[in-house]
Amino acid sequence: MTLKSITQEKIFAAATQAFEEKGFAGARMQEIAARAGINQALLHYYFRSxxxxxxxxxAALAATMFDKLFGCFSNDLPLERKLQMFYNEHISxxxxxxxxxxxxLNEINQNPQRLAKIFGAERIDLMVQNVFRQxxxxxQSGNIRPVDKTQLFINVIALSMFPFLARGVLEMLFQQNVNFNDVIERRKTELAQFIMNAVKNK
Amino acid sequence: MTLKSITQEKIFAAATQAFEEKGFAGARMQEIAARAGINQALLHYYFRSxxxxxxxxxAALAATMFDKLFGCFSNDLPLERKLQMFYNEHISxxxxxxxxxxxxLNEINQNPQRLAKIFGAERIDLMVQNVFRQxxxxxQSGNIRPVDKTQLFINVIALSMFPFLARGVLEMLFQQNVNFNDVIERRKTELAQFIMNAVKNK
DNA sequence: GTCTATAGAAGGATAGAC
DNA sequence: GTCTATCCTTCTATAGAC
Structure with missing residues (x-):
């Protein structure tokens, strides 16, 4: 997507907000037009449907998310430092x-083939294999146990993403006792240690 | 909710499927009626809107989920056994x-106050405090480090729920290499050890 | 490019017969 | 209780003037 005009950018920004908050089914073209300060006709002029x-x-958001996710892993630091950096950057x-x-995640669950259109299978495999190789x-060097790499990978991203997926529930569970942002903030520094304790050789 | 007639049960089952898969905004009354083997008029006869x-x-699904979640914690086994049982039961x-x-999670994020209608704040607090007390x-007994209980609680449920939230993405990331159900199955037995390694005193 | 006006389709809801 | 037929609103999309 190349955004050529100011109006197009405004539409895109408005649509991003609306779709992010309400999903495809819940978002309304009228609302997007209003947020962009235009009318529906102009919306359809730029994006046909x-x-x-x-x-x-x-496409833009999925790319952003995956690039950031795997980008945080692309360095040659030792695992503990890599995790510290990952959680700090990724949670921020x-x-x-x-x-x-x-x-x-929702839109992919609704329509799995959408993702394949954006990232080719090869590119995906490359990113995952890179993490696995690390x-x-x-x-090999004996720093961590011979863990199941698939499981570990899932665990690592589960711990950073889950609170955002479950925010409403967590806020209700902990009510006035805890502030969501404080909880999140602490995870930036504590999760790396949590993982390391779980997997390192003793 | 007390379901009085067969038709009402069929509607309820059909609606459960539809809403679970597509959410409130995405589900269609016509589709629910069809799945229940009736027409839309009858749908509105039983449930007005x-x-x-x-x-x-x-209400039914949220209650089911939370009862199961906290129910799996309601026993006096030592932590490691409790976690083994929790992950086995909860993931099953x-x-x-x-x-x-x-x-x-999505519907609560969309509309947080919905949950408060179902569970009173006191009941929720009771369930959480019970876990925290354990x-x-x-x-106290020195079995685990003095961890942040909120963080640990989040981590424990993140690890069982996340794969189901991210199923579409995970299936794409690992493609033909791994079978989703196999991955899930292994988590029933491996997650308790993962957590224990992370938190136990050495 | 941008607007007003409106067409057209889809979806939720109701009236009324049986 | 259950159906057919239909209404009404909401939403997406287009026509046509400027």
């Missing part, structure tokens, strides 16, 4: 885009 | 209701 507008937004990123995981190195 | 039908379904439950976490005991 709701579906096409959604595709454009989804999610704080700025709190609806992103819910949006991307974990293999750690195992 | 989509909103009311949704409320009934949501989620395998039977794979859409439940996505549905409940963790305090473990800390």
């Amino acid at each position: 709701k579906e096409k507008l959604f595709d454009a937004v989804f 990123f999610l704080q700025e885009h709190p609806h992103l995981p819910t949006f991307v 974990l293999d190195d750690e195992i | 989509k909103e009311k039908l949704f409320d009934a379904v949501f 439950f989620l395998q039977e209701h794979p859409h439940l976490p996505t549905f409940v 963790l305090d005991d473990e800390i």
